[in-house]
Amino acid sequence: MEKYSWNFNENAERWYEGADTIAECIAQARASEEREDNIAVYIGENISFGVSVDAESVLEQIASEAYEFCELAEDWDIYDHKKQNELNELSEQLTAVVQAWLTKYNREPSFWKVDGIKRYSLEG
Known part of the structure; x- marks a missing residue:
């Protein structure tokens, strides 16, 4: 799994699985067909679900x-x-x-939460 995910909406439920670096996420957002008039992107760190039995x-x-x-x-x-x-x-x-x-049985979690979300400018 990539280290960071991104989205144009800070409160999105689903995020674009990005890349290993914030710079790569910014580049993906700039190149996205869904960018439209967005001048910023939100990027957060992917946190994997850890299976634990009590x-x-x-x-x-x-x-x-x-x-x-x-x-x-x-x-x-x-x-x-x-x-x-x-x-x-x-x-x-x-x-x-x-x-x-x-x-x-290939049933490992394929989801993650996005934490530490920050706003990054797409201008410039």
Whole structure:
């Protein structure tokens, strides 16, 4: 994915995937057939969506399902709140598995958000 995106509208929902530099985005905007009377372009940095799995949420879901299966499960200490390192380890492992699955089946996010938007003049 390119580092920057651009649009003639600062509040656009969809942005033109630009280039690795702001200068390249400006050049693309100047050459755009949609430029019309626009004297400025808005350029922002592309921020990728990072897949992350929260182990605590997953374990709470499992505990809930166990309780639905058998009420005696309410005494099951599925994790220790005091051992954050264990939850962090599981979160990292689950995230890696989900990311590998997304990659294997070509389902990785193909979207991004545009942040740090600034106005650049197209004149001159």
